[in-house]
Amino acid sequence: MNVLEERIMKDGRVIDSSTLNVGGFLNHQLDIRLIKWIAEEIKRRFADTEVTKILTIESSGIPIAVMLGDLYDVPVVFAKKGSSKTTNDDKYVSSAYSFTHQKMNDVFVLKQYLNPDDKVLVVDDFLADGEAARAMIDITVQAGGEVVGLAVAVEKASQRGGKELRMEGYHLESIAIVESLDDTNGQIKLRRQ
């Protein structure tokens, strides 16, 4: 098991059969050494890939994206949800269903922050049905850029996102893959990688 997998087994909590709480180290309280390790592991897995921009979505993808931006020395862009007073410029807009908040969110990136020559690594903390990933792919395509890969800390194999994205030929790397969550005994089953 890698560092993240060990941590999930130790400190992850099963809320129900589709919900794993990793708030203690990944997306509410952050273990920065772990976040850094995840970023290093992502960069290692994309060793042969040129990346000019890291794209994530607020909020929980930002810590890993920031550490990756530091490692690659490229700008990080985070897609924003909803509309904003300070952003009346032209935007690339997409929408994504939020599993956590159980509603559709409009997400956008200002056009000036994504370019046709950008080679974009899409990053997030979780991959479930792939809604957020799809929105970021959509936004990158609208900008004429290229999605060179997708990287997430935790993929939930019981939901369709990872399987579909791989079938479509995307280079997807998930640092930990949760096979199943048993809410009767709190057991977490990870896929061997």
Added chain:
Amino acid sequence: MNVLEERIMKDGRVIDSSTLNVGGFLNHQLDIRLIKWIAEEIKRRFADTEVTKILTIESSGIPIAVMLGDLYDVPVVFAKKGSSKTTNDDKYVSSAYSFTHQKMNDVFVLKQYLNPDDKVLVVDDFLADGEAARAMIDITVQAGGEVVGLAVAVEKASQRGGKELRMEGYHLESIAIVESLDDTNGQIKLRRQ
């Protein structure tokens, strides 16, 4: 002028007399080297202060908080807005008016991530009326912890937050202080520090 001040003068855009857009480097697209510099400057200004936890609020404070967590080698906690399916545990809850979204937001931190012995450095990208800072102070006090300081990238001197917090005795460090924004000619006036 310091690195952030120079960047604001070069790339900041005046939207109106109370709104400065720094989305190109601070809170939409992120210049990671600049974010790192800001974190280093904050740590320098709090050189004599013991910090056991970095507290910020989603989303724009997260990048600076992550870099500070790395420098201090302490956990980062980000307060979340609204309610969440994955968090049914006990929370410390406060509320803050969002200048950007022009509405009240409930913000919370799960109780297990803040402790009575925590020495908390509160971090954000902007300080205007101090609503977000107040919510984070409130949450820290509820936890029995100590706010050892507040640090923001940009303070807007035309709004009351910074003045009030200093009068109340908080150690507040703002890496750049915007004195005024002129929306007739786009001029930005910074306070000399």
